[in-house]
Structure formats: structure tokens, C-alpha cells
Amino acid sequence: MDIFLQQIINGLVQGSIYALVALGYTMVYGIMGLINFAHGEVVMIGTLVTISVAGLLIKVGMPVALAGLAGLIAAVAVCMALGWGLERIAYRPLRNAPRLAPLITAIGVSIVLQNLAMMIWGRNYLTFPPLLPKVQFEFAGANFTSVQVIIVLVSALTMGGLLLLVYRTKLGMAMRATSQNMAVASLMGVNINRVIAAAFVIGSALGALAGVMVGTYYENAHYQMGFMLGLKAFTAAVLGGIGNLAGAMLGGVLLGIIEALGAGYIGDLTGGFLGSHYQDIFAFVVLIIVLMFKPSGLFGEKTGDRA
Amino acid sequence: MKQAVSRQNMLIVGGLAALFGVLQMGLLTGNYQTMQTVLHLLALGGLFGLGMRLRRQIAGKLLMAGVLFALPFISAMAGQAWVRILDFAILYVFLALGLNIVVGLAGLLDLGYIAFYAVGAYTWALLASPHFGLHLPFWVILPIGAVLACFFGVLLGSPTLKLRGDYLAIVTLGFGEIVRIFMKNLNAPINITNGPQGITLIDPVAIGSFKFSGTTQIFGFALSGPQKYYFLLLALVSLVVVINLRLQNSRIGRAWQAIREDEIAAKAVGINTRNMKLLAFAMGASFGGIAGGVFAAMQGFVSPESFALNESIMILAMVVLGGMGHIPGVILGAILLSILPEVLRYGVGPAQTAVFGKQLVDPESLRLLVFGLALVLVMRFRPAGLWPSPERQRELGEKPAEAKP
Numbered sequence: 001m002d003i004f005l006q007q008i009i010n011g012l013v014q015g016s017i018y019a020l021v022a023l024g025y026t027m028v029y030g031i032m033g034l035i036n037f038a039h040g041e042v043v044m045i046g047t048l049v050t051i052s053v054a055g056l057l058i059k060v061g062m063p064v065a066l067a068g069l070a071g072l073i074a075a076v077a078v079c080m081a082l083g084w085g086l087e088r089i090a091y092r093p094l095r096n097a098p099r100l101a102p103l104i105t106a107i108g109v110s111i112v113l114q115n116l117a118m119m120i121w122g123r124n125y126l127t128f129p130p131l132l133p134k135v136q137f138e139f140a141g142a143n144f145t146s147v148q149v150i151i152v153l154v155s156a157l158t159m160g161g162l163l164l165l166v167y168r169t170k171l172g173m174a175m176r177a178t179s180q181n182m183a184v185a186s187l188m189g190v191n192i193n194r195v196i197a198a199a200f201v202i203g204s205a206l207g208a209l210a211g212v213m214v215g216t217y218y219e220n221a222h223y224q225m226g227f228m229l230g231l232k233a234f235t236a237a238v239l240g241g242i243g244n245l246a247g248a249m250l251g252g253v254l255l256g257i258i259e260a261l262g263a264g265y266i267g268d269l270t271g272g273f274l275g276s277h278y279q280d281i282f283a284f285v286v287l288i289i290v291l292m293f294k295p296s297g298l299f300g301e302k303t304g305d306r307a
Numbered sequence: 308m309k310q311a312v313s314r315q316n317m318l319i320v321g322g323l324a325a326l327f328g329v330l331q332m333g334l335l336t337g338n339y340q341t342m343q344t345v346l347h348l349l350a351l352g353g354l355f356g357l358g359m360r361l362r363r364q365i366a367g368k369l370l371m372a373g374v375l376f377a378l379p380f381i382s383a384m385a386g387q388a389w390v391r392i393l394d395f396a397i398l399y400v401f402l403a404l405g406l407n408i409v410v411g412l413a414g415l416l417d418l419g420y421i422a423f424y425a426v427g428a429y430t431w432a433l434l435a436s437p438h439f440g441l442h443l444p445f446w447v448i449l450p451i452g453a454v455l456a457c458f459f460g461v462l463l464g465s466p467t468l469k470l471r472g473d474y475l476a477i478v479t480l481g482f483g484e485i486v487r488i489f490m491k492n493l494n495a496p497i498n499i500t501n502g503p504q505g506i507t508l509i510d511p512v513a514i515g516s517f518k519f520s521g522t523t524q525i526f527g528f529a530l531s532g533p534q535k536y537y538f539l540l541l542a543l544v545s546l547v548v549v550i551n552l553r554l555q556n557s558r559i560g561r562a563w564q565a566i567r568e569d570e571i572a573a574k575a576v577g578i579n580t581r582n583m584k585l586l587a588f589a590m591g592a593s594f595g596g597i598a599g600g601v602f603a604a605m606q607g608f609v610s611p612e613s614f615a616l617n618e619s620i621m622i623l624a625m626v627v628l629g630g631m632g633h634i635p636g637v638i639l640g641a642i643l644l645s646i647l648p649e650v651l652r653y654g655v656g657p658a659q660t661a662v663f664g665k666q667l668v669d670p671e672s673l674r675l676l677v678f679g680l681a682l683v684l685v686m687r688f689r690p691a692g693l694w695p696s697p698e699r700q701r702e703l704g705e706k707p708a709e710a711k712p
Contacts, residue, residue, distance in 0.1 A: 035473055090683055097690030099472075100416070100627045107620055108682030115672040115679065231480075231616070238477045281488050284481030288466060291478055295469045 005142040007264040008257060013148045013217065015256020016155035020210035021233030022240070022248040023162060024203030030179040030243035031199045033099075034091065037106035040230015041113035042082055042204050046075040046211030047128070047221040048121050055129050068131030075208040082113075083204025087197050110227075117223040125222050128215035151213045158209060159249050162202070166245060171198060179243065228280075232259075235283050239290055241300020251298065258286050379537040390533035394605065396645040397540040398598055403625040403641035404547050404634070405594025410623065411632035412560060413587035414567025416476040418619050419463070419483025423592040425490060425614035426459050427452040427599025429500060432609045435510040438501060445512050449600050456596025457589045459486075464588035468581055471570075483619055491611040505610025512539060512604045520607070536605050543601065547594060551634050554590075563587055564632075628685055630692030639694050648678055 021043055028036045054071030058064060090109050094102045135146040166172035177185040178195045186192045214229065215221050232255065240251025262282035290298060382389035402424060409417045430452035434443045463482045467475055494502030511520035511532075519539060520532040554560045562583045565573040574580050603609045621644065629640020655677065656670040685693060 029473070033473075035476070090687070093687055094690055097686070098631070100410075100623075100631065101686045101690040104624050104627045105683050105686045107624060108679045108686070111679030112676055112683065115676040118672045119668045119676075231484075235477060235481065238474060242473065277492050278488060281485050284485050287481050288478055291470055291474055292466045295471070295474060297474070 003264055004261075005140055007260040009142055009144050009148065011257030011260030012253060013144075013151050013256070014260060015236075015253035016152050017210050017213050017217070017229075017252075018233050018236045018256050019249045019252025020155050020158065020206050020213070021229060022237040022252045023159070023245065024207045024210075025230075025234050026237040026240075026242055026245060026248040027175075027199045027203045029237070030245075031175060032091075032095070032182075032196055034102050035106065035234070036091075036200075036203075037103065037230070038086060038109040038113060039203065039207060040226035040228075040233070041110050041117070042079050042086075042226070043207040043211040043214070043229060044221070044223065044226030045082060045113065045117060046079045046208030047215040047225065048117060048126070048223070049075040049078045049208075050212050050215060051126050051128055051221055052121075054131060058129055064129075064131060067129075071131070072209070072212050075212055076205050079204040079208035079211070080201045083200040083207075084197055087200040091200075092193070092196075114223055114226070121223060123223070125220045128219050128221055130216075130219070131212075132216055147216055151217060154209070154213070158206065162206070163245065165202075171195070175199060232283055235287050238297055239287055241297030244297070244299050247297060247299035254298075255283055255286070258282055375541060379534040383531065383534065387531055387533055390531065390537060392646060392649045394533050394536050394540055396642050397537065397544050398602060398605075399622065399625060399645040400638050400641040401540070401544050401547055401598045401601075402595060402622050403629070403637050404544075404551050405591045405598065406622050407551070407626050407632065407634070407637045408554070408563075408594070409587050409591035410626055411637065412555065412567065413563040413584060415584060415587060416472060417479045417588075417591070418476045418616070418623065419479035419481070419486075420591065420595055420622055421614045421616070421619040422463075422483040422486035423456040423459060423595030424599040424602065424618075425486055425611075426456045426592075427596030428603040428609045428613070429490060429506075429599075430455055430596070431600040431603035432506040432509050433499075435604070436506055437508050438506050442510055445514070445600075445604070449597055452596040452600040453593040454596075456599070457593040460588040460590075460592025461585055463592075464585045468584055480616065480619070483614075483616060487611050487614050487616075490614065500611075503611060505608060505612070507608050509603050509607045509609065511607065512536075512601070519604070536601075540601065543597070548634065548638075555634070559583070559586065567632075624682060628682065628692055630695035633692070633694060633696035636692050636694035636696070640692065643693070647681065648674060651677055 021039065024039045024042070025036060028034055028039070050068075050071035053074040054067045057067035057070055062070070086109060090105050091102055094105060132147050132150055137144050137146070137149075166175060174185070174190045174195045175198065177188065177190055178192060182192060185195075214225070233252065236252040236255040237248045238251070239255055240247025240249070242248075259279055259282050263279040266278055266282075294300075379390050379393060382393055402420070405423075406417065406420045409415050409420070431448050433439055434441050434448045434451065435445075436442075463479060467478050470478060490500045491503050493500040494504075500506070511518050513519065517523070519535045522529050522531050523535070562573065562578045565576070565578055566580055566583055570580055602613075622641075625640040625644045626637050627640070628644060629638065630636025651674040652670075655674045659668075659670065659673070689695075
């Protein structure tokens with residue numbers, strides 16, 4: 001039983017990170033129907049920027065908490081600028097292009113960002129500076145650290161903030177209108193360009209935050225880390241019903257927990273035939289099963305024919 | 308008609324360029340004998356065309372055949388490595404044409420296509436290597452590979468029939484990853500795939516005692532392994548091109564295109580969309596399976612590394628960048644995207660030295676960076692692909708902004 005609780009806690013932490021990244025995918029998708037494959041790389045850039053900035057500040061003798069905060073702010077700023085720039089340069093000219101063209105652009109952007117990161121930060125794994133105090137707790141036989149608690153709390157707060165933004169502000173209303181019907185929203189006086197740019201910028205800021213969390217949690221970073229993370233987060237977004245904010249959050253947490261439980265129990269379930277290295281399969285198997293019964297995800301609305 | 312003429316002109320220009328290439332390389336490398344042979348063959352082709360007083364179009368086709376025939380010999384002068392690059396370019400044409408059936412014709416976005424390639428490759432590897440001690444001939448293995456891949460195609464297709472667009476994309480992507488993860492981990496408790504190390508010493512394609520690996524003498528003329536595979540692949544690809552062309556204008560092909568344009572309307576006019584979609588998956592998959600088999604035989608080695616998601620994405624990029632649903636465009640896209648990274652591999656390092664006087668950044672990452680930029684730029688300026696089908700071009704020209712439903 002303690003394994004169960006332990007895996008639930010681990011899954012919750014991993015899932016909160018997935019959820020934050022998934023929000024970036026789902027916001028962009030909800031508004032313009034684009035799978036932004038480059039979002040995982042934005043997260044990676046966020047992590048690496050934090051390493052550079054916070055590492056440098058700690059080296060010159062700044063208190064760790066302050067350096068961490070500065071690193072976070074720098075990462076968020078860089079990623080927001082990146083998100084804005086990508087939308088402006090790469091995606092905006094393709095808004096009326098055939099559906100698959102922006103997808104290929106996103107793949108190109110992802111390759112470019114990965115290799116830029118490799119040129120700047122090198123091929124090796126980088127150590128993430130310990131920005132948060134790490135205190136061990138024990139609860140009903142399961143261990144967890146202060147880092148894990150903070151990750152879950154911060155993502156919950158951020159997601160709450162995002163929901164407020166989308167459902168209580170004018171910008172949020174404009175976003176919802178645009179995602180329902182871009183042409184009509186623009187006739188009603190919504191500045192479409194600004195709304196789409198805002199979706200990219202906010203999504204990237206969330207991605208940067210997620211990047212800092214991933215770094216703090218795993219204590220290292222690498223120029224290729226964005227790929228798998230992005231893939232899982234995208235899976236989470238689809239699981240919840242892509243385009244749906246609450247769906248992305250729940251999908252992320254659910255995926256994290258399923259993965260953790262799967263990794264913990266797969267050995268027992270299959271009598272030792274399959275080991276925990278099959279962990280990655282769980283996410284996809286669950287996804288396929290869910291989509292078989294609910295073709296637009298757990299919370300998604302019925303999508304139109306866009307294929 | 309006008310287009311046919313311009314295509315012909317292109318062929319003639321291409322032929323002349325190839326001729327020049329042969330002359331130059333022959334003179335530079337001093338490999339007169341090969342040069343002479345190639346020139347004779349080209350001249351023979353040209354004379355044949357003229358002498359028969361065939362229509363100009365047929366002469367153009369002959370010239371193209373001549374160029375295709377001469378290519379492995381021309382590139383061999385720059386080294387066998389280039390012949391291998393050519394082989395892979397043709398293999399990618401094969402794969403891209405297979406994926407084109409699924410994505411281009413039927414409009415089903417498949418991001419896990421490489422899984423079928425993997426199934427084909429592993430079928431060959433397991434049935435023709437010392438791993439299980441089996442050495443079956445190719446005419447047994449290739450059909451098995453194709454059928455297995457086809458089975459997997461249906462397996463993937465059947466639960467996803469209800470899904471649309473991007474949901475389908477992520478499921479196929481997940482399927483591709485599942486296949487790869489199994490191949491990576493099926494070495495315990497029973498060793499089936501030999502895990503991450505992969506399978507080595509795979510038999511080459513062989514017909515009787517004629518092996519496609521190593522150098523053989525034919526009519527007093529040395530043919531290297533990659534050159535032989537070139538001709539094998541060329542033959543296979545020609546077959547696939549013919550199948551594709553015939554399919555496109557058949558009842559099935561038109562049904563696929565109807566589903567691509569509007570599934571509900573297609574259903575309404577009596578197309579069995581479920582079977583047609585499954586058929587598209589199955590056909591695309593079996594092409595992937597055959598390509599995988601040839602890949603395993605050509606490499607002599609397979610490992611799960613070769614079947615990562617990146618490869619699926621790359622093949623999709625070839626289809627889209629070339630011009631989805633348009634066969635010449637897809638071929639162009641596959642050739643460009645498979646050769647461009649190699650050209651950059653040889654070009655980027657020296658170019659840096661020439662401009663800056665030293666290696667400023669890692670040429671490997673610079674090469675990929677340029678590749679990524681190229682993808683972005685092509686899509687920016689030719690969103691329908693480099694060589695889209697004429698109908699599609701017309702559609703894009705006339706249709707204003709498409710509103711989201």
C-alpha cells in the first residue's frame with residue numbers, strides 16, 4: 001500500500017509539470033488549431049536559461065533564493081519573447097495555409113531551437129543548481145520532499161490564475177471568442193493578431209515555469225529534454241480533450257499518475273514479464289483506449305472535420 | 308500539354324548537366340574508363356531516341372532513364388559513400404510514396420509510419436540472420452514482412468477509425484512509440500529482438516548465388532554493393548510509382564480523395580469510408596514493410612534507434628514539403644530532404660572555414676540548424692509544397708481565408 005501512495009505522490013508531481021506544459025499546447029491549439037511541436041523546446045530553453053542565469057548569480061555570491069527568482073524571471077522573459085517571435089516570424093504568415101504546412105514549420109522550428117541550444121549550452125548534461133531547500137517528509141509510509149510540495153502548489157496556483165485570466169478578464173473573453181470562431185470574433189472587434197500572440201506568450205511563460213520545475217525536480221537538464229516532455233504533455237492535452245484548459249490540467253495530472261502507477265506495478269501485473277522500462281508505453285496505451293471510447297478526449301467537445 | 312513540354316525541357320537540361328558532370332569528373336579523377344562507358348550509354352540512349360524518330364516525350368523519358376542509369380556510376384567517382392546516399396534517397400522515395408497514400412490521398416495524418424518500416428526491417432532481420440539461425444530467401448521474407456506490416460496497419464487503423472485529424476495524429480504517434488519501445492525491450496525474458504544492441508550480420512538480398520552485397524563482375528565491369536542495391540531499389544520504386552499512379556486515378560483512389568475532402572459527403576455518396584480508410588492504412592503499411600525489409604538487408608544491421616519518431620516526422624516532412632498527394636512532388640521532397648543533410652554534412656564545415664577562417668560552431672549542429680531553417684522557409688514561401696498538384700494550386704489561389712468551423 002505504501003508503494004501505491006508513493007507512486008500517487010510521484011505521479012502527482014510529474015503530472016503537474018505535464019499539465020503546465022500541456023496548457024501551452026492546448027491554448028495554441030484551441031485558438032488556431034495548430035499543434036505547436038516546438039513548445040517542448042521552449043520549455044527546454046526555459047530550463048537552460050535558468051541554469052545559466054541562476055548559476056552565474058550564485059557564483060557571484062547572491063543568495064540562492066534571490067538567484068533562483070532572478071533565474072525564473074529571466075527564463076519566463078526569454079520564453080515569452082521566444083513565443084512571441086515564433087508566432088510572428090514562423091506561424092503568422094501561414095495562418096491561411098493548408099493545414100499541414102504549419103505543422104512542418106513547427107517541426108523545423110523545433111529542430112532549429114534544439115540545435116541553437118546545443119550550440120549555446122553544449123551536448124552534455126548540465127547540473128541544475130539547487131534553488132529550493134530540500135526537506136524530506138514522511139506521510140503514511142510514503143516519502144516526499146519540500147521540492148515536490150512546492151511544485152504541486154505552484155502549478156495549482158498558476159493554473160488557477162490562468163483560469164481566472166481566461167474566464168474573468170477581457171483578454172480571456174477575446175480568447176474564448178477567437179477559439180469559437182476566428183472570423184466572427186474579428187468582426188466583433190477582437191484583435192485576432194493580439195489574441196493569438198497572447199496565447200503564444202502566455203503558453204510560453206507557463207512552459208518556462210514548467211521548465212524551471214523540471215530542472216529543480218530532476219536536478220539536471222539537456223538540450224534534448226524538451227522532446228519527450230513535449231510529447232507526453234501533448235498526449236496529456238489530447239487525453240483531456242485538446243483545446244480545453246481544464247482538460248489539459250486534468251489530463252496532465254492523470255497521465256502523470258497513470259505513468260507512475262504503471263511503472264510501479266507493471267512487473268507484478270505481468271508476472272515479471274514486462275519491467276518498468278515499459279513505463280513510456282502506458283501513456284500511449286491509455287491514450288489509445290480512451291480515444292477509442294471518447295474520440296475527442298475526456299473533456300473535449302466534438303470537433304469538426306478538419307482533416 | 309504545356310506542362311509536359313516544360314517537364315521535357317527540364318529533363319533535357321538535367322541530362323546535359325549530367326553529361327557535363329560526367330565529363331568533368333572523369334577529367335578530374337582520371338577515371339576514363341567509367342566515363343567512357345557512361346558516355347557511350349548516354350549517347351546510345353540519345354541516338355536510340357532520335358533514330359527511332361520517337362515522339363519527343365518518349366525521347367525525354369529515355370534520357371531520364373539514361374540519367375537514372377548513369378547516376379550510381381557518376382556518384383561512385385565521388386566515392387561509394389555517395390552511392391549509399393543515393394540508395395537511401397530512393398528508399399525514402401519509397402517510404403514517402405507509401406505514406407503519401409495515407410496522408411496525401413486519404414488525408415489521414417499518420418505520425419507513426421516508421422513503425423511499419425520497423426516491422427518490415429525486423430521481420431527480415433529475424434528471418435535472415437544468425438540471431439535465430441534462420442536464412443530464408445528474400446521471396447519468402449518480403450511478402451511475410453509486407454503482410455505483417457499490413458496486419459499492423461489494420462491493427463492501428465481499426466481502433467482509430469472514429470478519430471479525426473489531430474487526434475489521429477497523436478494516436479499514430481503513440482503507436483509508433485509503442486512499437487519502438489517493444490523492439491528496444493523484447494530481449495528479456497525471451498530474447499526476441501536483442502534489445503537496444505539490435506541484430507547484426509543480416510543476410511543481404513540474394514537471388515540464387517547472386518548477392519547484392521560486395522563487388523561482382525558483370526560483363527567485365529565491376530559493380531559495387533551499393534550500386535547493385537541502387538538498381539534493385541530503382542526497380543522497386545518504379546513499381547511503386549506505377550502502383551501509385553494507377554491507384555490515384557482508380558475507383559479506390561478517388562474514394563480516398565473524396566474522404567480526404569469531406570468524409571461525411573463521401574459517406575453520403577455511398578463510399579464505405581471504414582473499409583477505404585483501413586485499406587489506405589493497410590496499403591501504406593505494406594509499402595513501409597517492404598521498404599523496411601530492403602533497409603535491413605542493405606544495412607546488414609537493425610536497431611531500435613533507426614525507428615524513432617524523428618524518422619516518421621522526417622518522412623511526413625518529405626510528403627508535405629514536396630507537395631502532398633502529388634506523386635512527382637512527393638518524389639522531389641523525398642530526394643531533397645534525404646540528400647540535403649548529406650550535402651550540408653560535407654558543405655558546412657569547409658564553408659565555415661572559408662568565411663570565418665576557423666570552425667566557429669559544431670558543424671553537426673549547424674547542419675541540422677540549416678536543415679530546420681530550410682523547412683521553415685519552404686513552408687513560409689510555398690505552403691502547399693514545392694511542387695503541388697495543379698488542382699491544389701488552383702484551389703489555394705482562389706479560396707480566400709478558410710474559417711475555422
